[in-house]
Amino acid sequence: MITVIQPGLYTTVQDQGRFGFYGVGFPPSGSMDLYSSAVANILVGNPAHAAVLETTFVGPTLEFERNGRIAVTGATADITIDGVSIQPWTSIEIKKGQVLAFGGISAGVRNYLAISGGIGVQPVMGSRSTYVASNLGGVEGRALLPGDRLEVLADSESHTNRNRFETPEYLRVSPLQHHVIRIVPGLCNYLLDSKSQQLLTAETFTVSTEANRTGYRLTGHQLNFIEREQPFGAGSDPSNVVNLGYPVGSLQAPSGTELICLMRDAVTGGGYATLATVISVDLDILAQMKFPETVSFEAISMEAALQLRAQRGKRLQSLVELIDAVT
Template sequence: MSIEVLTPGLSTTVQDQGRFGYYNVGLPQGGSLDAYSSQAANMLVANTVDEAVLECAYMGSNLSFDAESVIAVTGAEVSITINGESAPMWETLTVPSGGTVEFGMMTQGARFYIAVHGGIDVPVVLGSRSTYPLGRLGGFDGRKLEAGDVLPVGPATADLNAVPQKSVPVEARPEFSKQQELRVLMGLYDFRLTDKGKRNLVEEEWSLTPVADRAGLRYKGPGVEWREREQPFGAGSDPSNIVDAGYSVGSIQIPGGTQPIILHRDAVSGGGYAMVGTVISADMDVVARATPGTVTRFVEVTMDEALAARKVYKEALASLWA
């Protein structure tokens, strides 16, 4: 079976859990930015965790299905209609042969996910079906979807009538708030900040700007202060410049000392800006749910607290599949 894209939305891409093992050569892991919502969608349609889904940013695609299908929609709050009839999120849904699924504007959150039983069956490239648009790699021709694209769907692993009708309990659904707290491990270069600069980062409020995509999200706020020093050979003139170093997913940079940028799953793997902190892995889904204007506080935590949060997050993922 296949799915035709009637309207593409703002930025809809094919994503799975990511492409691992190539970060050392500059290829980011990619994958669904909100991994929890993505996995929930796959669970609801009786897929494995590794099947590819559609990630829709800010505005969704309208789709036509050429055969009966089982789908689920999770993530940011959006209205859904199947052949003109309203349908719920976070539940297993059936689309009749020839059916059309349409979406309204998102009212909370930034990205929602569409899973279909069998998965989006684009070719596996370097171990993943995820789209990396900057490198024109993976997904559907390495790009966001366009009107007229026809997406292949993998073979059903069960009779569609036998796919269990499930829903994610309300208490297990994530929040999509206009106020966030993001837990941060300070370092590697936080020693470059003055005491006031660090206090501004972790004690003041920051607001997400419209400059936010799969590679990174830029915030505005009170700015920080950097300790004066003579820049070493090989570093640039910006006070936050360093001689090049590797970046981790979640790294926080503050070019010019004013606007922090959180690097997300499609970010480059290294460069010449100091990483003053890193958003912990358990909160990267939270980052992905933010919309422009979201008021954000960075909360410093210890390594032990970060590891404990990662354990809780992994348990929440596991409970989806229980």
């Protein structure tokens, strides 16, 4: 068991996501930065589907009631055990009675805390991920509160030999204040006028203060849509379409005034024209960005998007091999 002394700003239980129900309105949820979350699990010897804690800006203070192994990845944060600083991206032993505390962050947004065995909340529809908007999964479908007690599942023996393994620098993520985010154009992109199509990839957009697990609002440039007779049932604004499905990562521009990128708690559909989709690898990067950091978009092919996805898989595999080699 783990007791939540302070929950932090917005800390939720997440795993790799909930699949198979997008068609009836359930987003995948799961860790916003899937790469960092996967590294944390690898460092403590957990299976890939184990549930971790995801923090937002201000992490929690937690008391451990059992010996185990932990790893914290993601944002750059000050983390202590009983007041003594610990290394991030490192496999660390924690003992019964010790208190893990998150201090302020200096880069990024979200930390991932993996605990050997994984968080043992009841899976809902195949996943332990919290989806707060529909009160689903995690701890009673909500963010952590003071006094919550989290069950930790029995851990395998594989973690015991990982003592103090440090993830090499090149396998960590480093949140910056500007990132190039890669997109695959498509969907209703044809509704943008040609100038706006160019503007989307030529200009810089700023992450606004309205940026959460459902979506990131990005401001900076007015986009314009082609003039057409609005389809029946679409609504009168040129950015309106007859409600359609929204891919996770898709970009839309309500009335053209700002961009919204849908994240892992996406609404699964709606009535705004979708313009392009952020590739899954770069959704991890966007998830670590905040106001007033900036992005520019680069259009890439499906071929390139799939290669980048495969590279992420190889990076995780190489971490597993490195750990196996030293133990």
